[in-house]
Amino acid sequence: MYQLVIALVAAAVALTPASRADAQSSGLRIVATTPILADVAKVIAGDRANVETLFPADADPHAFEPGPRDAARLARADLVVVNGLGLEIFLEKFLEAGKVDPGRLVVASEGRVPRTASDDPEGHGEACEHDHEHGHEHPHEHGPVDPHVWLDPEWVAHWARRLAESFAARDPAAAAGYTSRCEQFVEALAELDKEIRSLFEPIPAEKRVLVTDHNTFGYFAERYGVRVIGHILPNISTISEISARDLAALQNAMREAGARVIVAEETENPALAQRVAEDVGAHLVLVRTHTLGPPGSGTDSYIGLMRTLAERLAKAWQADRP
Numbered sequence: 001m002y003q004l005v006i007a008l009v010a011a012a013v014a015l016t017p018a019s020r021a022d023a024q025s026s027g028l029r030i031v032a033t034t035p036i037l038a039d040v041a042k043v044i045a046g047d048r049a050n051v052e053t054l055f056p057a058d059a060d061p062h063a064f065e066p067g068p069r070d071a072a073r074l075a076r077a078d079l080v081v082v083n084g085l086g087l088e089i090f091l092e093k094f095l096e097a098g099k100v101d102p103g104r105l106v107v108a109s110e111g112r113v114p115r116t117a118s119d120d121p122e123g124h125g126e127a128c129e130h131d132h133e134h135g136h137e138h139p140h141e142h143g144p145v146d147p148h149v150w151l152d153p154e155w156v157a158h159w160a161r162r163l164a165e166s167f168a169a170r171d172p173a174a175a176a177g178y179t180s181r182c183e184q185f186v187e188a189l190a191e192l193d194k195e196i197r198s199l200f201e202p203i204p205a206e207k208r209v210l211v212t213d214h215n216t217f218g219y220f221a222e223r224y225g226v227r228v229i230g231h232i233l234p235n236i237s238t239i240s241e242i243s244a245r246d247l248a249a250l251q252n253a254m255r256e257a258g259a260r261v262i263v264a265e266e267t268e269n270p271a272l273a274q275r276v277a278e279d280v281g282a283h284l285v286l287v288r289t290h291t292l293g294p295p296g297s298g299t300d301s302y303i304g305l306m307r308t309l310a311e312r313l314a315k316a317w318q319a320d321r322p
Helices: 002-013 017-026 035-048 068-076 091-096 129-133 153-170 172-200 218-224 244-257 271-280 302-319
Strands: 028-032 049-053 079-082 105-107 209-212 227-231 261-265 283-287
Touching (some): 028 035, 028 068, 028 153, 035 172, 035 302, 079 153, 172 218, 209 244, 218 227, 244 271, 261 271, 261 302, 271 283, 283 302
Parallel strands (some): 028 049, 028 079, 079 105, 209 227, 261 283
């Protein structure tokens, strides 16, 4: 069933050269900020739109600074799709400067209550324990909420519905197509969720413990019963540094909790994470969480990205089992 759903979604977004040309000449012009958002937008839009990605493939969304050409692309777009929740910190100045019409802005995460950056969801995705134990409260670059919603497939299903509604409102003649592709994609996401749960089911709950390079995994942890005991960077942005005192506290917390897996972003320098892993005898798992991989990598779609993440985590946890 899962492969059938994926085939249907792939068919929905596969464009012939003629249909691509038609989309570019007469369809919606959509700019999505991140590659992951763009992937979802392409699925929902099908051949009715030309979807562009604003952020370069390996750009850090926490540090991205758009240039004049990016501003021009935003100004020309019929719709601008953003994650929201403070991820696109550059956007405020574009709105203030009138380079993006608020009426053309689609905030994919709007309509659901996000977790806060310090949520501690009943023993699952705990906020940096060593910070709280030592009385360290770090400021959050994004404000009080956690924007990394895409690591929960249910949130991405919410994105899909938001996009389908917004695209249909802008292009009502194609509303049925947007709705149909959305329903197929939501079904595929439900199958993905089941697949991840089945991968983690054989792993005892006490073994599903992580340290991450920064506070990205809150939604993932809540959904899949994962315990995150700390972060190498002290807040939910990659634009931060950890003190020697906090690093030592994190290593002690790992030893006490038996945490033997560290997750770090594949596209960033893992030197510090590697050092921590060597010091405490942990496995270092390199994954993509903010962006998609190149064509053929297996992480070149949202579903492929999440499957790869889950498979690598399950392998690392199982390798550490006695």
